Amino acid sequence: MRIVAHLDLDAFFAAVEELERPELARLPLVVGGDPRGRGVVATANYEARRYGIRSAMSCAEALRRCPDAVFLRPRHRTYSEYSRAVWAAVREVVPTVERTGLDEGYLDVGEVAEDFGRARVVAEAVQAAVRGATSLSCALGVASCKVVAKVASDRRKPGGITVVPAGREASFLAPFQVRLLPGVGPRAEARLAGAGIGLIGQLAALTDAELTRLLPGKVGRLLRERARGVDPRPLELTAKSVSIGHEETFERDVSDRERLHEELRRMAGRVAEHLVSSGQVARTVTTKLRYPDFAIRSRSTTLPAGCADGARIGEVACALLDRALADRPGALRLVGVSVSKLETHEQLALA
DNA sequence: TCTGGGGTCCTCCGCCTG
DNA sequence: TCTGCAGGCGGAGGACCC
Structure with a gap:
């Protein structure tokens, strides 16, 4: 019997800060x-959510809603350390795990539990292991597939366990708002709402013709x-970045071209460091621009060959920026550089 | 409200080639 | 040699997730 659990750490960044202080x-x-700047909220603790x-x-909006709130900048290195400890503890109970972020992932519970009744016991053991290793709490959802497990883990937060037995998947999902279904974002929600579709059960009942009209394509x-x-996706145990x-x-x-070039070269240097430390080279360089009206270009x-040289990536990124600004001139709110078509040194040696 | 930074995946379009 | 077509690929943009 296939049994999957989705684990989600409760208000992870904030919970770590509370443990540290x-x-x-x-x-x-x-x-x-x-x-006072342009930042957004990464995580709020349950007190702030009130x-x-x-x-x-x-x-800025969070400050308006609660002027007494304590604001902290994220410390990703610290969160990574806690995350490593959490997943090590989880693997002591359930060895087969797919991490989908620092604070969440899927567990192959079928390996250690033969039925859904026993799966709850395993989920409780996972919670106890995480709490024992790190003092952090987490919620789990248990089901026959990923999407149902994920929606279920969100049901009883913080610290709860929700088990959806086999055969009850569709009826479990049906009463929830469509926005709670992973994959439905603001756009899809708005299109569905325009046709009076608000619940997951209504989305499930759409005919082919209605679906093609509302959400065409794959x-x-x-x-x-x-x-x-229905979600046949298996656990991905060896995730490689793209x-x-x-x-x-x-x-x-910023509209000053020299300043924009400087920033891009600096970011290209960081990207190149990341490439070198992971033993990879990249062939495609992308420059991203965001204008004050939030339009993205x-x-x-x-490139003809893989590259991990910061200066070279910076040079290409600046040329791409110039090309984009020739098409649409103006001040920029954001610039960024990314590389893709990654190859490892082993792959290059084989080629 | 007024919107970060790190990503992934999908779609569409144009170009090239057989 | 020209035309039409299909498929692959690169580039650009959009939607989504944490």
């Missing part, structure tokens, strides 16, 4: 950007399958 534990706490503060909200068919609780990039939003929009080019 226990005096913050009962205060509204926001981890994210500068509340004021309506949510992830992805601008920090995406629509995939979302309707998921709404029906691209590496770096981008930054300026405090104030990107220009990319593919």
Whole structure:
């Protein structure tokens, strides 16, 4: 019997900060950007959420909602260390794991539990292991496939366990808002709402013709399958990254070409360091621009051979920036550089 | 509200080639 | 040699996720 669990650490960044600084534990706490700048909320603890503060909200808005909140900048290195400890503890209980982020992932519970009743016991053992190793709490959803497990893990937060027995997938999902289905973002939600479709059960019941009209292409068919609780995706145990990039939003929009080039060269250097440390080279360089009206433009080019040289990547990125600004001149809110078509040194040696 | 930074995947279009 | 077509690929953009 295939049984999958989705594990989600509760308010992860904020929970780590509370562990590191226990005096913050009962205060509204926001981890994210500068509340006087252009930053957004990465994570808010449950105390801050009582004021309506949510992830992805601008920090300025979070400050307006709760002027007494404590604002901290994210410390990714510290979170990575806690994350490593969490997943080591999880693997002591369930050896086969797919990490999808620092704070979440899927577990192959079928390996250690032969039925859904026993799966709950395994989920409790995972929670206890995580708490014992790190003092962090997590929520788990257990089901026959990834999408149902993921929706289930969100049901009882913080610290809960939700088990959806086999055969109950579609009826479990049906009453939830479509936006809770992974893959349905603001655009798809708006299109569905325009046709009076608000619940996952209604999405699951759409005819082919209705689906083609509302959500054409592969995406629509995939979302309707998921709404029906059908999701054959296996656990991905060896995730390899496809691209590496770096981008930054300026405090104030920048139009000075020299300054933009300088920033791009600096970011290209960081990207190249990342490439070198992972033993990879890249063939495609992409420069991204965001204008004050939030319009995004990107220009990319593919090099004849793989490259991990920061100066070379910077040079190409600057030329791409110039090309994009020739098409649409103006000040920029953000620039970024990323590389893709990655190859490892082993692959190059084989080629 | 006024929107970061790191990504992935999908779609569309134009170009090239057989 | 020209035309039409299909498929592959690169480039650009959009939607989404954490």
